Amino acid sequence: MPHWLAVTVENSVESLNRVFHLLRRRHLPVGEIFMHRTGDPQDLRLLIEVDPARVDPYRVRTNLEKLLCVKAVEDWRECTLVVRDVALVKVRAPAETWVEIAQLAEFYRARVVDVGAETLIVEVTGSREKVDSCIARLERFGVIEVIRSGPMAMVRGQAEAALADRVTEAAA
């Protein structure tokens, strides 16, 4: 599981600009970033992957926390997470391949959500590996386009935010 910081920010172009601008100008070498809506339309949640070998997650967190548009930064390193990725995969699909594709989709508990003249769209949900694998299996039919959410994650069974400040705690 990657080491993620979950960052809740105001849902606006300006606030995203500020977050990405900060990461760039502080030369904080973060990994992949995923962005999701939350239950509150005013918020967005970013999952920012950090590699402690390259950058101290504490540094990323404390810098982000200086931005007014950042509402919360949670360090999820020690959390158990539910992680889901959603992908829509458009495959080349003449009528004679439909059954085969539908069967394949079933193995992955995926669904065909659009039927075109020459194409099908398959929706697949699950772990990153499962989605990767499903897309790989669909390749032989001819994948035209893939769009995926990237990992959406939530901490399991915890009522409080994971705000533990390990760095200052370690020193204390």
Place this chain on the structure above:
Amino acid sequence: MEAATIAQTSVISRTFRRERRRMKTAWAVMEALVREGVDVAFGLPGGACLPLYDALCDYPQIRHILVRHEQSAVHMAEGYARATGKPGVCFTTSGPGATNLVTGLTDAMMDSTPVVAITGQVPTFFMGGDAFQEADVIGLTMSVTKHNWLVRKPAQAPEAVHMAFRLATDGRPGPTLVDIPRDVLLMEADFVFEDPETFRPSRSRSPFPSELALRQAADLIAESKRPILYVGGGAIHSGAAPEIRALAEKARIPVATTLMGLGAFPEDHPYALKMLGMHGTVYANFAINFSDLIIAVGARFDDRVTGKLSAFAPHAKVIHIDIDPSEIHKNRRADVPLIGDAKQVLRALLPLVRPPDTEAWWRQIEEWKSRYPLRYRQGDDVIKPQFAIEMIYELTKDYRPIVTLDVGQHQMWAAQFFTWTEPRTCITSGGLGTMGFSLPAAVGAQFGRPDRLVININGDGSFQMTFQALITAVEWRLPIKVFIINNQYLGMVRQWQELFYNRRYSAVYLANPDFARLAEAVGAAGIRVERPDQVEPAVRQALAITDRPVVVDILVDPEENCFPMIPSGMTVFDMMIAPGVKAVP
């Protein structure tokens, strides 16, 4: 009696009723500024901010100081803020007016100086379309402000102004900017004015270390054999000078300050090691590098202090006191981080502190001090810059002047040869190293502290960068003393070319104007000094002129070098005390 009156006035000026009034946005901005206690603003008008300047006519309590270049406005605001501790305010128009602020805002960001900039913007219906004098000021200043606001609706204006003030001083101070389009400035609306203190960033935090962390710090101090206090500009922002002195005296710990920390500990105190770092004293640099415990107070382990970071103070544990959590572990891992306001943290720490045994440590430091004092040799013919600076110090020290320093050799010599004893008396550009900072900063400092003598020690190169600020000083008859340490070179660059580029001088010679006559031309007094025996009378003459600025052009040895010096990226073992001569611990 006087103190009581001031306290009373401040209580009155801080008590606000919630008020609803109808007016144009530009007037509401002025109302908000008045509620923030703003009495002076530095700026230059232009098309987009004309409504602001129109409103200014109705607010005589805000004195507007007209600059001749917007860069000066922001440096003046910085000088005002650094001398008083209150945010400095500047106004400019859109486009070039605002872009001219960028250097000063960056300077304020690097040196944690509270500055509030209010910029006019092209009307909302033109924005994004490359209108005349349009610039993406929010985008341009995002990196160099703590936060900036684009006001799109009238009602947002007072809130943005109040938030800009809160944020500029909240936690680690710094610059903020409010950008207001012209059409918004002209809109009429019902404004609700609240007590400015009710505006707080939603996540305003006042971090404070745990009792456990404070005890750990106290234990580290008690166990140390070779402790040192390393004091930076944060100590001055926090007003922690008395607590630093108390800690030093209680635990018998030597104190080295950074350039930004000069004045946070009195240098006439026996525990003072003066400035450390690239051009710091030999004994301060030896002391920190051979220490076993560094107590950093409002300092950030800047490269000009540490040199080669991996070799810096290799045996020292670190107690790092800073209000900004992101400074902890940034350059140097802290063994005990104490996150909070330096003054409050030190107050909490002091009762826990048990003095360590530092007898042997002090013997070593005294030995370094006697072996490597700051020195220079003044002959009969050419003025040594150190001599001129020492003379300025000796003849002005009884006035307890506020001194602004520019950037370069003269800055380092002044840092070395003044005896800094009081916070907020040394105002210089430390982090960004902005040539041209000091003259406008002196103007701002004088507006902030009209009761104090303000001295500007400048270089011939840096003076020419913001010379126009002198015209503003003349207009307001400010009795600022400007001393130009004139070596007819970009001196520090020349020194580096001499030492590290085989003396191949490239673009460093300055064909200077006659600065004394230039000063006279704009209505200031001008004095030119060429021989050592003329320095003292010139300084005395300058002190006697009190109805206008004075520029004293002091021609000094063109090729004098600034030592000691730890070359960039090197270690204390590479510290030069003369060309080719290294200090030996």
